[in-house]
Amino acid sequence: DQLGHGRSAKPVITDWTMVAAATAELVESLGVKFAASAGHSMGGHCLVQVVDRLPDLFERLVLVDPVIMGREVYQNPPDYSATNEMVAKRRNSWTGPDAMVDRFQDRHPYKLWDPDVLRDYCEYGLLPDGEGGYILACPPQTEASVYATSASVDPWPMIDRIKQSVTILRAPQIERSGAFDFAGSPTPAGLADSFSDGTDVYLPDLTHFMAMQDPKHIGQLIVGV
Secondary structure: OOOOOOOOOOOOOOOOHHHHHHHHHHHHHHOOOEOOEEEEOHHHHHHHHHHHHOHHHEOEEEEEOOOOOOHHHHHOOOOOHHHHHHHHOOOOOEOOHHHHHHHHOOOOOHHHOOHHHHHHHHHHOEEEOOOOOEEEOOOHHHHHHHHHOOOOOOOHHHHHHOOOEEEEEEOOOOOOOOOOOOOOOOOOOOHHHHOOOEEEEEOOOOOOOHHHHOHHHHHHHHHOO
C-alpha cells in the first residue's frame, strides 16, 4: 500500500516526493527487475519518480491515467483549496463494509465501478476503530493533503530522462464548468509523445477510474495482451 493508504503509515503528505521515496525504498530492497510496472493516478506520477531514481530496475511502464498535468501547471500551481476542503469532510465513521457499499453503489463515480471492485474497496479500505466500528484506511486529512500537493513535484524533467517503453492509458478530460468531477482525466492528450518511446491508448468510454470500471481490460493492457 502506498504511503498514506491501506495498512501503511498515514502522515500528512507535504509533497509527492514522500510517496515516491517510500515506494523506491521498497522496490530497491526487493532486488527485482520488473518486466512491467503500472501506476494509476498519483501512482503513475510516483512511478515516474521511482523509475528516475532506479532506472535499471524497470523494463516497461504503463501509466494509467496518471496525474501528470501540463508543464505550465507546475510553473503556476492552481488553488486546490476547494477540493481539499471537500475531501477533508469525507465521512470517516462506518459500521462496516456493507454500510459503505450501500452508501456508494448508487453515487457517482462509484456507481460506474465493477461491483466486485467496489466491494473490495469498501472491505479493504476500512480499518477497525477500536470501538467496534470502522474508519477509512486513508484518513480524510491525509487524502486531502494528497490533493493539496498534487502539483508539488514537477515530473517533466524526469519524463525527459526516461528511456523505457511507456504506455499511457488515457480517459477523456471533462470541462470544469461546475463542481470538480473526480472522474475526469488529469492527463494531457500529448503526454505519450513526450516520452522517448511512448504510446498513447485513448479509452473514450472509460473515466479516470478505468481500472475500477473494467479491471479485466485494463489488466490485459498492462500485461500487453
